[in-house]
Amino acid sequence: MYVLITGAAGGLGRAFANECAKRGYDLYLTDISGPGLERIGHGITRRYGVRVLTRQCDLTRDDDVAGLFDDAAENGVKFGMLLNVAGVDFEGGFRERRADELLKIVRLNVEATLRMTHKVLNYRAEGPFYLVFVSSLASFYPMPLKATYAASKSFLREFACALGEELRPLGVRVLTLCPGGLPTNDDAISGITAQGFWGDVTTNSLEKVTRRTISRVLKGYSIYIPGLVNWLFRLAGALVPRPLLARLLYARWSGAQKEWLTV
Amino acid sequence: MKTVVVTGATSGIGFEVCAALLKSGCRVIGLGRSAENARAAEEKLRGCVPAGDITFFHGDLMLPSEVRALAVKIKEELEKTSGGRLHALVNNAGCVRNWYMTTPEGYEHQLALNHLAGFLLTHELLPNLLEGGRVVMTSSGSHRMMRMHWQDVMYERRYRPLMAYKQSKLCNMLFAYGLNDRYAGLGLRAYGVDPGLVRTEIGSKNTGGLVGFVWARRKKHGVDPSVPAEIYARLIGAETAPDGLCHDIRGPRAASRQVGRRNAERLFELSEKLCGIKFGGIESCMS
Numbered sequence: 161m162y163v164l165i166t167g168a169a170g171g172l173g174r175a176f177a178n179e180c181a182k183r184g185y186d187l188y189l190t191d192i193s194g195p196g197l198e199r200i201g202h203g204i205t206r207r208y209g210v211r212v213l214t215r216q217c218d219l220t221r222d223d224d225v226a227g228l229f230d231d232a233a234e235n236g237v238k239f240g241m242l243l244n245v246a247g248v249d250f251e252g253g254f255r256e257r258r259a260d261e262l263l264k265i266v267r268l269n270v271e272a273t274l275r276m277t278h279k280v281l282n283y284r285a286e287g288p289f290y291l292v293f294v295s296s297l298a299s300f301y302p303m304p305l306k307a308t309y310a311a312s313k314s315f316l317r318e319f320a321c322a323l324g325e326e327l328r329p330l331g332v333r334v335l336t337l338c339p340g341g342l343p344t345n346d347d348a349i350s351g352i353t354a355q356g357f358w359g360d361v362t363t364n365s366l367e368k369v370t371r372r373t374i375s376r377v378l379k380g381y382s383i384y385i386p387g388l389v390n391w392l393f394r395l396a397g398a399l400v401p402r403p404l405l406a407r408l409l410y411a412r413w414s415g416a417q418k419e420w421l422t423v
Numbered sequence: 424m425k426t427v428v429v430t431g432a433t434s435g436i437g438f439e440v441c442a443a444l445l446k447s448g449c450r451v452i453g454l455g456r457s458a459e460n461a462r463a464a465e466e467k468l469r470g471c472v473p474a475g476d477i478t479f480f481h482g483d484l485m486l487p488s489e490v491r492a493l494a495v496k497i498k499e500e501l502e503k504t505s506g507g508r509l510h511a512l513v514n515n516a517g518c519v520r521n522w523y524m525t526t527p528e529g530y531e532h533q534l535a536l537n538h539l540a541g542f543l544l545t546h547e548l549l550p551n552l553l554e555g556g557r558v559v560m561t562s563s564g565s566h567r568m569m570r571m572h573w574q575d576v577m578y579e580r581r582y583r584p585l586m587a588y589k590q591s592k593l594c595n596m597l598f599a600y601g602l603n604d605r606y607a608g609l610g611l612r613a614y615g616v617d618p619g620l621v622r623t624e625i626g627s628k629n630t631g632g633l634v635g636f637v638w639a640r641r642k643k644h645g646v647d648p649s650v651p652a653e654i655y656a657r658l659i660g661a662e663t664a665p666d667g668l669c670h671d672i673r674g675p676r677a678a679s680r681q682v683g684r685r686n687a688e689r690l691f692e693l694s695e696k697l698c699g700i701k702f703g704g705i706e707s708c709m710s
Contacts (some may be wrong), residue, residue, distance in 0.1 A: 174525050175525065182672070199528050203529035203530060204529060206528075244707070274553060341520035343521075344524070349522075349630075366523050367523045367580070367581070
């Protein structure tokens with residue numbers, strides 16, 4: 161089975177690539193960074209005996225994505241799973257970010273994910289097909305200072321839930337992953353550190369999240385919120401009125417960001 | 424004049440090793456991750472040892488491409504100054520992580536930096552080191568009470584940060600053992616140093632979580648990094664290469680019983696595969 165992973169050169173993408181290779185799946189990796197793809201491709205090939213194909217691709221471009229699927233077809237690749245990992249966020253409030261950065265969040269997190277998902281269904285292998293969307297714990301809340309990002313992730317979660325029902329008769333299983341903080345790179349670590357205690361307890365470990373995500377989508381789960389603390393947060397979020405929630409979160413994030421800048 | 428390369432030279436043990444070597448009259452090439460830190464360390468060392476001959480290069484040793492690029496720069500420098508001869512390489516750069524994090528190759532950080540980076544750099548500089556060169560690894564006493572976690576060397580099933588750290592330090596010893604095993608006939612000598620508990624920032628650089636918290640408290644009990652620097656100066660400065668694999672401040676110590684040919688060979692093989700390289704046999708080095 162070939163697994164298609166977007167954003168495969170990033171921290172979460174690499175962890176998913178390792179996890180899938182360990183399970184013996186062949187990989188088709190894509191990312192905006194060509195050198196990054198080459199590196200993770202080498203790493204996987206040296207460690208596991210699976211086939212690894214890589215293709216540099218800007219998922220926000222129609223022709224790039226079309227080229228990717230042409231390439232897959234030429235290589236005789238049919239997919240059994242798509243992991244929509246690629247996503248972006250720009251730190252800072254609405255007024256501190258340029259409009260094109262904010263639009264980029266929507267174009268990649270939402271538009272590009274839809275494009276890939278729509279297209280991949282035409283390139284399915286025989287048998288069941290598995291779809292994973294990487295949303296976020298933030299998708300459950302109105303998140304001041306991360307408003308665009310959180311909204312883009314709620315779009316994915318709501319969309320995935322509905323799509324899962326719609327595609328069930330086709331044998332497609334859909335899972336949404338809603339992680340808290342993930343220690344993917346040095347920036348993520350300093351972000352987690354800046355949040356202090358709550359940063360630590362809401363952080364999920366990459367190796368567990370990736371392993372369980374794959375296990376759960378195979379079993380037919382539709383949502384995965386890793387970590388007990390995150391589950392409780394999600395529950396609390398559902399009970400508190402949303403305007404109040406926004407106010408509380410604003411107080412927390414503005415404090416954490418101030419500290420972050422001085423780290 | 425003897426030339427020595429030291430990785431992780433901008434702070435902690437590496438910095439003090441540079442200072443000690445400069446004082447003893449060695450020419451030192453220091454490596455650091457960021458240009459800024461490398462420049463600062465170079466200036467500070469010039470201040471400490473005005474007559475010292477110090478050069479700094481910078482690059483991220485987590486990236487094999489940068490290790491190779493640094494090796495090329497070092498070789499050029501060696502050609503200019505010492506006819507290509509390198510007296511010693513100190514593989515000192517290291518990190519501590521609280522979470523499972525990976526390099527661009529998808530390798531776990533502590534294994535990748537603490538062991539693989541030094542493995543690859545040694546491979547690249549091996550021709551310059553043969554015939555009397557020395558390789559010194561910053562290992563740790565914590566390599567004792569530890570076994571290689573062969574079934575999952577990157578701790579991907581369940582990340583245990585301290586185990587991954589200790590294993591990487593056991594790797595340092597095994598690599599030193601393996602180098603001696605293979606190249607002692609060509610005059611190469613390798614050592615693993617147990618510096619003891621030292622007051623450095625190793626656990627405070629992007630470590631995070633509980634491990635970072637604990638280190639911030641634990642390091643206060645450590646000795647000044649200039650103390651273990653003496654061990655390196657001794658190993659590198661001695662006219663004839665000292666005996667013994669594992670050295671601490673008191674002299675040679677017994678390494679863990681895990682440090683033997685079988686594990687060393689297995690680690691060599693695995694590391695070669697992960698780096699995509701092949702250490703030549705003695706025959707290929709002679710020709």
